[in-house]
Amino acid sequence: MRLLKTGPYPPGKKRLEMIQAWAEDVPPYAILSHTWSKDPDQEVLLEDILNGTSATKPAFAKLKTAVEKAMLDGYGYLWIDTCCIDKSSSVEMSEAINSMYLYYEHAEICYAFLSDVNADGPEHQDELARSRWWRRGWTLQELLAPRSVEFYSANWKPLGTKASLCNIIARFTGIDTEYLKGSLPAQHASIAKRMSWASARQTTREEDLAYCLIGIFEVNMTMLYGEGGKRAFLRLQEEIMRANEDQTLFAWIKDDGIPEDASGYHGLLADSPSDFARTGNSVAYSEHSDVTPSSMTARGLHATLPLYQKDDGTAIAALWCPVPQRGYNDWLAIYLERLPIGTNQYARVACKRLASVAELGSNQEVYVRQHFPRYALQTVYPYHFFQLDRLRSSSSYAKLGEYQLVDADKLSNAADSGNVHVQAVQPRQWCLPKVPRVYTIKKQAGALAAAIRVLRLHDNEAFILMLGSSSEFEVGFDVDEEALPSKTFQNLRLGFNPRPAGTVMKLKYHTVQVTVQEHVRGGNKFYSIDVDIQAFPKPSTFTEVIQDVVEYVAQPTGPEKTENRAAIKDELKRPWRAFWRRASGQR
Template identity: 45%
Template sequence: MRLLKTRESPTGMFEIIQFADNEIPPYSILSHTWEQEEVTFQNISQTHAKDMLGYEKLRQCCAKAKDMGYEYTWIDTCCIDKTSSAELSEAINSMFRYYQASSACYAFLSDVPSKKSFAESKWFTRGWTLQELIAPATVIFFDENWEELGTKTTLQKSISECTRIPESIFSGEDGLDTFGVAQRMSWAAERETTRIEDRAYCLLGIFGVNMPLLYGERENAFIRLQEEIMRVCEDHSLFAWRSSDTRGILATSPAAFIESHDIVQFTPSDAPNSPFTVTSIGVHLELRILGIGSGGLALAILHCKKCHGKDTPIAIYVRDTLLSMERFTRVRTTELEDINLNDLTLSLYPPRKICLQASRIMRMRVPKDELPPIPYPETYLRKLMRSNQRVALHNAVEQRLLDNVWLLLTRADLEPCLKRPWDNHNRTLLALAAANGHNSMVKLLLKRGAAVDIDESSGQSALSRAAQRGHLETCKILLDEGANIDTRDDGMYPLLWAAENGHQAIVELLLNAGANTQAQDKSDKTALFMAAERGHKAVVKLLLEEGANTEARDKWDRTPIFLAAEHGHEAIVKLLLDAGAKVNAKDHWKRTPKYWATVGKHTAVVKLLQSRS
């Protein structure tokens, strides 16, 4: 550490001495606002330094220190080599400690002519002087003529009134750790720095953290500061800020905390004991989530409250961007809400592990005509959330009310409904959504834990319902989630449902996924039977190309060509014959395909079969 000798050398200059950490003598320290022509480390030893405007301030500081018995003083302008980025970074990370270890701090208010204008000094508006006010045990204030105005103890009432910092800090009754993150941030909310990055760097000591300096990163420095705070402190008041900036869960400036001076920590008895985790995605933590509106709009209840709020923690507005109850973004960032826990059945809204998305370095452009998400009216929410929830959930799925389904599933007691059949028909909510081809609903239910497959005896397969109804994209979603292509549903398989209903693209999708062409229904019919009977030529052709067996037999000993002939599907009969189907095969009643074509009066098919006999 470099210190400035308070006595001039024989040449009439002030000398700087370097000390090892274990050899630092008692010293005073200067707190001031920078002016023009400050004396720097590079020119302190040069004779022209005496001609600089800042030299008089340096001389007066040394004179005061010498009069008070100090051989050394520390002044930031000349005791730091600011041409060295490494030294500057070390000094800024050590600044709070420098002031805290000083024997006395001289706060020079260059714009204060008398005690009457004390509180109007720009010294109280600068970012760096916050730690210079709080860290030293002794702070002595001087006016523009270096006349003593008082100390931070004798002036604590005036200082508290102009800074909104509690008097107990200045009296020594309370330490910094007594106050939460939001409260300490609020002390810096109206302070200014020349460089945007210094809004963060000047607060390192206030929060007891260290980090490298990256000038040029602008607001991201303040985001990094908050990330460092989260590594050493689990204080939810860090998120209790208001600002029109919509860049994420972390504020981009201390100004966002200007109204947070009365917010303190509040930890419910059942609060989980899990630390914050910060990743590139965001902040991972456990919070209660209350759904309140469309598009995944919710309130996330923080573990903090206003000083005089009994059981009314603060909540922030968030949006479940993927409707998964896992990843949220902060919205309506100019608002905070007080939540009365006595109005909630807490067991229905347990703490959930969620991710609050990280701040973006660049401000997101929001269209001027885009309105913030709006909560549902209280009466509507109460009616929805307090009705027969199981019925309400079923109706919402059936009626494609995605927002209502999301809202209802914010209740923990309804989540088990996703994993079991719903009614006497063994329908699951997922199967109901899949049958409707409501892909957003299917994705939502899957994200919330709906079982993609069910036991063959316990319900309808969602994949079968989607295949039966011809919902190709729904089938893709289910297969991507690992749906079993060979799950039986009412004696049928997804491939059979698709073939029976002529959904060629779905048949192809299932075949590519490994569906078994020889799978049979309760009557021993394969997919080729289904397509042949219904006249789905393209599906028959596709199945034959995949090796479907033309000689498979159903429970009446018929092959697919029997059903095609009986229903007069000439083109399909030809496809089957060309694939090697036996024209003279006989069924359980010893009848041939030609017989059934004759009974049906399908002349063209009869002729075709005769020509192949």
């Protein structure tokens, strides 16, 4: 490290001197903590010291007074970040940033110069609390690392020490007094607590909000200015995860003003220290279960977490952390949602809150993606398939719920099909061995993959449901209302005009809606198909009405038949009234 010599200098010598020393050869030294000028060029840099031009810089008075103060206190050397680092060397910059916590920790004394505090009387405490020094990212380690910190005002009047101001500092920084006094090392605090200390701090360069925390978390990382703040903070968390199994790293909540239902998917790692602003009281259980430590992979963050599956498709994943609000019992938890891609792929959801569980679910290996490409599901896979999942029907007439389904290749042989009674409320899985459930999709626009004739057994009303591709990687559906048994798959292919999934197709006696969910399994893409049918009756003829009346009258009497007769009677009312209106010319 470079050190500035405090003196004494020979009479008339104006140029300051520097030395370089390493490891055990480093002499005792004082260190300066300060905030840089808004214009960095006003600071005294290394080149100014070497060129003898330091006295021309506006910030020279700060440096000169710090040198004199260190010399009067008996320290022959002083370290200042402005002039003891060669900022033209990326290698030296990286080394200094990775070592800076140790520089402050090993210093004999730290002078904290608060340039925006002018008071030096008893009333200085209010002005002290408003200083910019408390809001800067780099000064957090400069407060925590040194054994002794002395605070000085803009005119170098003493304001107090870290020890004497401990309770005041704790109140407006949120840092517990035991860490300020040094009775507990800062590294003994949970990851979430240390992050919360930095949650309201700022840096000039966005990447520095991550880099300034390197020493506090006892990790090392390269400096990549230009990567952006989120990427830098993500890399910091990855390094922390390699060195520490403390799962309070995952105990953060978003407070960004975006509604929860619009916040979408997120990874397990936070975007910024500000995400820990309200979770600093989180701690980790001391004993870890015998599971593989979490790690970042190409599929996302790999972790083994106890999961509870919920009915809405989300899962509650317990963290190895107690719940502060429950007397540090139970387990803190987060919400995950399984993604329709890959194997055991999840995303964090409901990021504005944490959950808790009294008992642990079963351990499951999960991969939680940190990034969600906008068009991830439009990428190509070796094979794309339709998979028929559910057929649902709704109608005012229970008898309209029974259908016969025939694959287009078997339209001339309806005996090969199966029948299914579709419940109006509860969806039912397709149970049709004669109708394939999986169809291959060609990767070309307008390609028909499947055609299924849907026949309503009550009145033989039918339509043909067609599934296929609307573009190379998008699917759609179409409906042929004629549904003639003589139509071939080739005939249907020529007339296939796919509509987007979710479109409601209105037919004469049906409405049909196809919804699609995309999944990736075994390296192939599956489009899971749900078909919703709303059935409408045909207008009844006079003969049909008379037949219904006869059936009603022929029903056996008795208490056990009362409910059945009432249901049939209710069904008869509507077609009979409709027929009577037509017969009498009413509208």
